[in-house]
Amino acid sequence: MKNQFLLNPNLHFLNFGSFGASPKPVFETYQNFQKELELQPVEFMIEKAPLYLKNSRIALAKYLNCHEDDLVCVTNPSYGVNIVAKNLRLKPEDEILTTDIEYGACDRTWKYYSEKYGAKYIRQKTNFPIQSKEEFVEEFLKGITPKTRLIFISHITSSTALRLPVEEICKAARELGIMTFIDGAHGPAQVEVDLQKMDCDIYVGACHKWMMAPKGSSFLYVRKEWQDFLDPLVISWGYEADFPSHSQFIDYHEMQGTRDLSAFCTIPKAIEFMEENNWTAISKNCRKLVLKNASTLCEILNKKPLSPINDDFIAQMFSCEIDTKNPKGLHDLLLQKYQIEIPVMPHGDKCFIRYSINVFNSQEDLDQLFSALKEIKTIEIS
Numbered sequence: 001m002k003n004q005f006l007l008n009p010n011l012h013f014l015n016f017g018s019f020g021a022s023p024k025p026v027f028e029t030y031q032n033f034q035k036e037l038e039l040q041p042v043e044f045m046i047e048k049a050p051l052y053l054k055n056s057r058i059a060l061a062k063y064l065n066c067h068e069d070d071l072v073c074v075t076n077p078s079y080g081v082n083i084v085a086k087n088l089r090l091k092p093e094d095e096i097l098t099t100d101i102e103y104g105a106c107d108r109t110w111k112y113y114s115e116k117y118g119a120k121y122i123r124q125k126t127n128f129p130i131q132s133k134e135e136f137v138e139e140f141l142k143g144i145t146p147k148t149r150l151i152f153i154s155h156i157t158s159s160t161a162l163r164l165p166v167e168e169i170c171k172a173a174r175e176l177g178i179m180t181f182i183d184g185a186h187g188p189a190q191v192e193v194d195l196q197k198m199d200c201d202i203y204v205g206a207c208h209k210w211m212m213a214p215k216g217s218s219f220l221y222v223r224k225e226w227q228d229f230l231d232p233l234v235i236s237w238g239y240e241a242d243f244p245s246h247s248q249f250i251d252y253h254e255m256q257g258t259r260d261l262s263a264f265c266t267i268p269k270a271i272e273f274m275e276e277n278n279w280t281a282i283s284k285n286c287r288k289l290v291l292k293n294a295s296t297l298c299e300i301l302n303k304k305p306l307s308p309i310n311d312d313f314i315a316q317m318f319s320c321e322i323d324t325k326n327p328k329g330l331h332d333l334l335l336q337k338y339q340i341e342i343p344v345m346p347h348g349d350k351c352f353i354r355y356s357i358n359v360f361n362s363q364e365d366l367d368q369l370f371s372a373l374k375e376i377k378t379i380e381i382s
Helices: 024-039 041-064 077-087 104-117 133-141 166-176 248-254 267-276 279-301 327-338 363-376
Strands: 071-074 095-099 120-124 148-154 179-184 202-206 218-222 317-321 344-347 350-356
Touching (some): 024 041, 071 248, 077 202, 104 120, 148 166, 279 363
Parallel strands (some): 095 148, 148 179, 179 202
Antiparallel strands (some): 317 350
């Protein structure tokens, strides 16, 4: 299926996790929506777009097992995080509990609003190597205090590529009456996302990563009881709408003035593409390749794995700590000399290299990575 993607065929593309990549049929659908918009902009924006967005919410809700009215389209997960953070109306001494391995943009968002209102953003330390899901949950929940207002945690982390036991954490939080917000940027289509089963209050996810929709296509799910307190980041036609729908939540967040909605409109096609190509089986094979090679990467870099190498913590990405004083220099060397696109990411006082595996990847891509790392292992990247 490599020829189904527009990716440069000369690259060993091991960074699907950052921005995804759209298959040709999905990208063509995207371009068709853009052409339709340009042929009759007024009709598209006023008459057609609301119906297309509704179709996207219906398809997405079925895929995620939730109600279509509990979803709105947002351009990216960071946008969704900002909607919630701005509206949470934090008070002095409120606490947001998270881990110390969250995505940098989200850390910055919560830090900004916590400092603005005198609240505390508690980054609970993750002890590596993680031994088990039970240990992780136990250690994380020690961060809860009577002041904990919200738990914010990744479904799958970015730099460390770890699948976290969010279902167990949501269950514990529900019993304690604490609101939960899951950052699922890497969740949908990399692992099963069943929002009814998960029982979180809020979930933000990307369709343009593992679901393979075009860039700028994500969603925000909010449990009904919290929807009315979320003002949009931009007050526009959805407020006191001339033709209101049955949902203030949808009106507020979808009626945002002029913008290209084409990426959102392709969500049903992206889901259809996965269904037609038995993506459940493809993902399973990708995970096998990830797991098969994880120990090799750790051995080459002389590092212990961050967690057990199993389905509890590892999906279609694997990350290992790497010793380098120049992450960008190492990334650029791997790209320019070895034609390998792979992220080398600083996080705190450590640095991680992370490979992603999707349908177009093979053992050859990982062998190229391993060969390159062995060759430059003793070179100081300047």
